[in-house]
Amino acid sequence: MNYCPGLGYSQGVTTAGTARDTTTRTGPGAARQHTLRERNLELVARAVFEVPEPLSRAGVAAATGLARATVSTLVDQLVAARLVRELPAVTGGRAGRPAVPLVPAPRSVVGLGLEVNVDYLGVRVLDLTGDVVSERVVPGALHDSDPAVVLGRLGELAREVTDGVAASGMTVAGARLALPGLVDPRTGLLEVAPNLGWSSLDPVPLLGLGDLAVRIANEAKLAALAELAGGSDVAAPDSFIFVSGDVGIGGAVVVDRALFLGERGWNGEIGHVVVDPAGPRCSCGAFGCLEQYAGKEAMMRAAGLPPDSPLAALVARLAQTGAAAGGAQALPAGRALGSALADFVNLLDVGTIVLGGAYAELLPWLRADVEAVLADRVLAAPFVDLHVRAAQAGPHAALTGGAREVLRAVLAAPAAWV
Amino acid sequence: MNYCPGLGYSQGVTTAGTARDTTTRTGPGAARQHTLRERNLELVARAVFEVPEPLSRAGVAAATGLARATVSTLVDQLVAARLVRELPAVTGGRAGRPAVPLVPAPRSVVGLGLEVNVDYLGVRVLDLTGDVVSERVVPGALHDSDPAVVLGRLGELAREVTDGVAASGMTVAGARLALPGLVDPRTGLLEVAPNLGWSSLDPVPLLGLGDLAVRIANEAKLAALAELAGGSDVAAPDSFIFVSGDVGIGGAVVVDRALFLGERGWNGEIGHVVVDPAGPRCSCGAFGCLEQYAGKEAMMRAAGLPPDSPLAALVARLAQTGAAAGGAQALPAGRALGSALADFVNLLDVGTIVLGGAYAELLPWLRADVEAVLADRVLAAPFVDLHVRAAQAGPHAALTGGAREVLRAVLAAPAAWV
DNA sequence: GGCAATAGTTCATCCGTACAACAAATGCGG
DNA sequence: CCGCATTTGTTGTACGGATGAACTATTGCC
Structure with a gap:
């Protein structure tokens, strides 16, 4: 599906003799043995998560091109990491040993979406199946509000929700805070949010969420990501x-x-x-x-x-x-x-x-x-x-998009969870 | 330099139970042992090509993070493939064994840029150092011209140039044809080029260049790529x-x-x-x-x-x-x-x-x-x-950009040349 | 009940990288 | 002129991970 004619990365053909490009582009780094493991873990996780019908280990092997032996060990690691769950073996009417369907693990690793908008504060927790595990949305008139107060209140809401979630044995993988303004992902700073009357501030510490990894993003960007889930009747x-x-x-x-x-x-x-x-x-x-x-x-x-x-x-x-x-x-x-x-x-x-x-x-x-x-x-x-x-995503789509984004990052690097 | 918050690929968190996304995204494929080799070959090639001052094997090892032993074998392969050349060892005033500088190989593997525009036909050959090895530009009034005639003439020019280049022992890695119109890279078809009066045609066969890999692209896109070479005074x-x-x-x-x-x-x-x-x-x-x-x-x-x-x-x-x-x-x-x-x-x-x-x-x-x-x-x-x-690139920038694009593809997959 | 078929596991093998030791080639201080 | 530190490049061994074949497990069907 990539129609770009092979333009994946930096070009780098330099005319000999002209001194430029002095910053060494370190690149994505050297590929070592464990890079294979990480890469294939990701591949297997994607196979399990992106397919409408659950796959078995053998099905994953066929879909990815990996050997069955390899897939087995990788799947075992994903199961141990609570990212994938095995369903009861299903005897599908065909001959042969019944397959063990593999599905995204429900209520295990979850992502947290946070949002401050002009007329509400919100918190939403999604699990790997895409289900909403928990949420809190509080209306409020937040034009020209005090960031410390508002973000502190949002942090409280988030703690209430994550405490309940953690008490049920789930692990919060991280959070995304959606803000209606210009956000700099490099520094994590909010440049300006005209409708809130906020500018030039570092919102994450004001949440008071301790060591939870929180990253900020523009509200519309995260709402767009929520559309990737598709709707009940229409594909994304x-x-x-x-x-x-x-x-x-x-x-x-x-x-x-x-x-x-x-x-x-x-x-x-x-x-x-x-x-x-x-x-x-x-x-x-x-x-x-x-x-x-x-x-x-x-x-x-x-x-x-x-x-x-x-x-x-x-x-x-x-x-x-x-x-x-x-x-x-x-x-x-x-x-x-x-x-x-x-x-x-x-x-x-x-x-x-x-x-x-x-x-x-x-x-x-x-x-x-x-x-x-x-x-x-x-x-x-x-x-x-x-x-x-x-748009198909319901109200407060940025909450869903933020939580999904956290979980996408988990699936992109499942090796960190094994 | 990538500020996107980890949004590298397909998301794929699907809500359980809804049937969609039925096309299995095969993805970039399984990572095997030789994938490591390909990946690191590319990494080493980039290190050699993107740095203003020539690196030694040890320098490449330091820049890439690979072990010196690994770099040695990879560099040897690139040298054998005529992508990299060793300069005479230089005794740089410091203690220790003198380093062997590695540079892009001149006059070995070359890229071919082709262009039809409203007022000229052009052919340009670049080598891996970015030098122009050979070129032909022929003025002409080509509004409302006959595609078969014009592309046939361009093919003749290209053959003249490539014959000369091949006679000098160089290998033409491929070609890009720049056209001023809407081009579909998937099918290789030109939809419409209003200023030429061309529409709905498959230009590559009309060149008559046999088995040479020719791909087409929009003229402005390739001209933009030429800007990546930078100018004499200003960095790209x-x-x-x-x-x-x-x-x-x-x-x-x-x-x-x-x-x-x-x-x-x-x-x-x-x-x-x-x-x-x-x-x-x-x-x-x-x-x-x-x-x-x-x-x-x-x-x-x-x-x-x-x-x-x-x-x-x-x-x-x-x-x-x-x-x-x-x-x-x-x-x-x-x-x-x-x-x-x-x-x-x-x-x-x-x-x-x-x-x-x-x-x-x-x-x-x-x-x-x-x-x-x-x-x-x-x-x-x-x-x-x-x-x-x-813009810094001189006249007929699309010729340069097309040739560079061919060479970029070579460097992105040097394994095909070892 | 035997056989074919499919799923999943075990094991010897291969491949590529890492690490350490070694060889090569130089500068420098005495 | 010699020994030594220093840096480059190469050789050999170890290790991690994927593979393919053989093997076990479990079902449907005749």
């Missing part, structure tokens, strides 16, 4: 653009089931893409940004509602005014959003667009305009099927 | 946005020295990003695309020149009208380009912008406007240094 795409409409507009890019983050993870800022340079001035100082057309307040105003109305009011108004779901021009946001998304697709060539936040509910009134503008403006539209769909 | 950035202005406007994205290609490699189409929805109609059918402001014809018209004037005429006119280099508003294209680039940066978070094609020469008259609009419109501008620079 491997590559998509995720755009979430709320007070601000957040975006993320997923390619081959991994986030694309640019240089610092500050990508996907579709809210400030040019829609019309003659448009209204944006809070960012520029003119005609998408946010001025498709941000929550702009949509409310366009519908004749107070800017801070709840989303339900807008939905009710749309239904009341008889705007045909599926019809064009129900919301002025539709064409603006389509225009910005067309830029996004032209620049990235990712053909599936997942709309989250308020857009998920408003999609019936947005879709016609969005799709029409995409067809007009995307250069490759004649050669590509563009898909626009609503 | 590891991540950058490349935008090349000509009749059309081409773009590419390089992150960590590798092309980012989206799903099909049809990304970087900045020429059709919205600058002003009330603007002129574009050849693509939409309104107010960047190409209508910063395409070559638009720039000529804005300067009062015939649309098909040579670039030199525009430069002369700018000098003549006394438009201050470095001053604002010398060209209307400047602010339009800045607007589209700001969208690009907002969506991708890549902070270095390399301008090629006509923009490289026009940069003195564009820079002030571009940088001003970027500062206004890029959301992360207060936290990031944005760099705008002219």
Whole structure:
């Protein structure tokens, strides 16, 4: 599925004689004997976790290309590490010794998702099967709040939840804290979160979660990862653009089931893409940004509602005014959003667009305009099927995405758990 | 240098019970004993090729973390494969046995770059040191040309060049054909190249190059890769946005020295990003695309020149009208380009912008406007240094980029050459 | 009940790296 | 000029991990 023509890494053909590139790129390091073990442990773990029907040891061997003997020892280690569980042998009607199905271990190793957003605090625990083990979501008005107080409160919630989880014998592998702002994953610092009124702070210590490994990330990025779980009726795409409409507009890019983050993870800022340079001035100082057309307040105003109305009011108004779901021009946001998304697709060539936040509910009134503008403006539209769909992950998707991200890291390096 | 928080691969945590993701992702395959050898061969090759000062075997061992004994055997294989050459031992004034410097082997394994563009055909051969071994560039007016004739002629040029190269004992590792249009790397087909008047064709067989491995790619993408060689005075950035202005406007994205290609490699189409929805109609059918402001014809018209004037005429006119280099508003294209680039940066978070094609020469008259609009419109501008620079690779950069790409692939899998 | 079929385990073998010892080639101090 | 420290490169042994074949375990079917 990787169509890049073998462009996996640094090029490094240097013209002889010119002194540059002085920093030695250490690279991923030397491959030793135990590297094989780590690599194949990961391979086996992926085989067990990515397949819809449980595999046996023999099935894993066939799927991975490893020898049955090798798979046996690796699976035994994963079982001992409580990452994989053996189900009772099932006699499937065929001849031969019955196979032992291998499944992700439930309620053993879990991931913790944390979130501070404008109107709530949340904690969610997921186990390796994807089940929600425990969660707490507390509403609150957190514009211009005190980070120490809010994060301390979130830390308390997290401790309550993790204490209960640990009492049941589960192990918390780590945590991800989702924040609605510019986050620097290198330093773990929050640069600025306009809607919270926070800036330039180190949030992790304020949680007071001791030695638990907590990493921070942008809320929309983690919400996008939650979409990789797919929905009850629809499969998850491997590559998509995720755009979430709320007070601000957040975006993320997923390619081959991994986030694309640019240089610092500050990508996907579709809210400030040019829609019309003659448009209204944006809070960012520029003119005609998408946010001025498709941000929550702009949509409310366009519908004749107070800017801070709840989303339900807008939905009710749309239904009341008889705007045909599926019809064009129900919301002025539709064409603006389509225009910005067309830029996004032209620049990235990712053909599936997942709309989250308020857009998920408003999609019936947005879709016609969005799709029409995409067809007009995307250069490759004649050669590509563009898909626009609503987000599948439920409310507080960033909590799910954060917890999933912790568990993904566990599966990427299962050797640390054996 | 990888700031993504461990998002290397497919996630795969699936909710138990829901049937989806049915395609078994085979993954990169099982790691066997010889995988170690391949991996470490690559590591050693990179160490030799990426360092400005030649390393000895002991130096490679220190740089890679491998044992000296291991490095010795690996280096011997690379030398036998003619990828690496030993220089005469140099007694560097220090005590101890003199070290044998290892360098990329000159004139041994070479890469072939091919290109069809609107006004020329070209062939260029690079060796592993980055030197141009041989090249042929033939001007021609190729709008609305016959693909069979043009590609046949290019194939003849390529054979002439490769015959000479082979007669000198060199081995051509492969070729890349650069085309100005939408290319599908999966199938090797050219979907459409508007300026050539070509569409829906399989160009490789028309070259008549027999069993030589030829792959096709977009011209701007390969030109961007040429920038990884750096310039005589300035180091190459590891991540950058490349935008090349000509009749059309081409773009590419390089992150960590590798092309980012989206799903099909049809990304970087900045020429059709919205600058002003009330603007002129574009050849693509939409309104107010960047190409209508910063395409070559638009720039000529804005300067009062015939649309098909040579670039030199525009430069002369700018000098003549006394438009201050470095001053604002010398060209209307400047602010339009800045607007589209700001969208690009907002969506991708890549902070270095390399301008090629006509923009490289026009940069003195564009820079002030571009940088001003970027500062206004890029959301992360207060936290990031944005760099705008002219392309360093000389004319016909796609030829260099294509040849480099072939050699990069050789270094990524040196085991095939031992 | 015997036989074929499939799952899982055990064991000798092979491959590649690591570590240590050794050989080679130099600078330096006496 | 000689001995010694120093660094490079090579040789030999040990070890870890994957393999494939042989073996055991458990079922369906005739």
